[in-house]
Amino acid sequence: MRVVIENVEKRFGDSKKKEVTALKNINFSIEEQEFVVLVGPSGCGKSTLLNIVGGLLSPSQGEVYFEGNEDKDPALGIVFQEIALLPWRTVYQNVIYGLEERGIGRKECQEIGQHYIDMVGLTGFEKAYPKQLSGGMKQRAGIARALAVEPDLLLMDEPFSALDAQTRTIMQEELLTIWNRTKLSTLYVTHNIQEAVYLADRVIVLSRHPGEIKEIIKIDLPRMGRDQEQYRKQFERYSDEIWNLIRHDAQAAIKEA
């Protein structure tokens, strides 16, 4: 399935005076099995765009549509920065939440739930409650929940930004391994340039005020092992290229904050 984002614009605020144009002229697509990363400084509209693609917000102008299986509504898996696990449900019950909502039977829930719990490395924690989990484990559970509905599109908004640096690195590696098995079309938001170059097929760089696409950069590196020595030069070149595109806006964002 292909996702097309066409001429999307988003304005916030009711009176013309105070209106903020968060996004303008947004045009891109997410191809089947493609991992697209949105980067840009704070406030450039990354979350707004992700929420529009996920149908949680409607655009002021333009549209988002899915090509490829018009006869059914696309299934979406969403992972937010702060994982909203239901505190009264166990890991297993959280993971199968979306399946239950769809009326899927107990046995199938069990099979699918266990499959994704194993995939994210939470085997043995099925009966644990969210408060018993570390930040990284909560994020794993959130990812398993998003994958369990076998989505046509996976949306992730800074899923690892609340984690410490070591856990974050491990989670990035694991996400890549999981992604390699599922090959889901993915839209991933981050303000971390290294993370973008590490994960993306294409990086979309947004500018701010209004959020517009500055550049789309194809990362021509093998999917796995991009952090290896042999790719270091190319990795740095991509990182520098992206940093040079957002440096000015990032500095402006800090001054405003």
Ligand SMILES: Nc1ncnc2c1ncn2[C@@H]1O[C@H](COP(=O)(O)OP(=O)(O)OP(=O)(O)O)[C@@H](O)[C@H]1O
């Ligand atoms: N509900 C809202 N009402 C009014 N303005 C909003 C609303 N949501 C977002 N905005 C504004 O739209 C712009 C983009 O916000 P958004 O949260 O999408 O940025 P972001 O790139 O995700 O930032 P961050 O990196 O800090 O998460 C900002 O100027 C923000 O203040």
Ligand SMILES: [Mg+2]
């Ligand atoms: Mg955001």
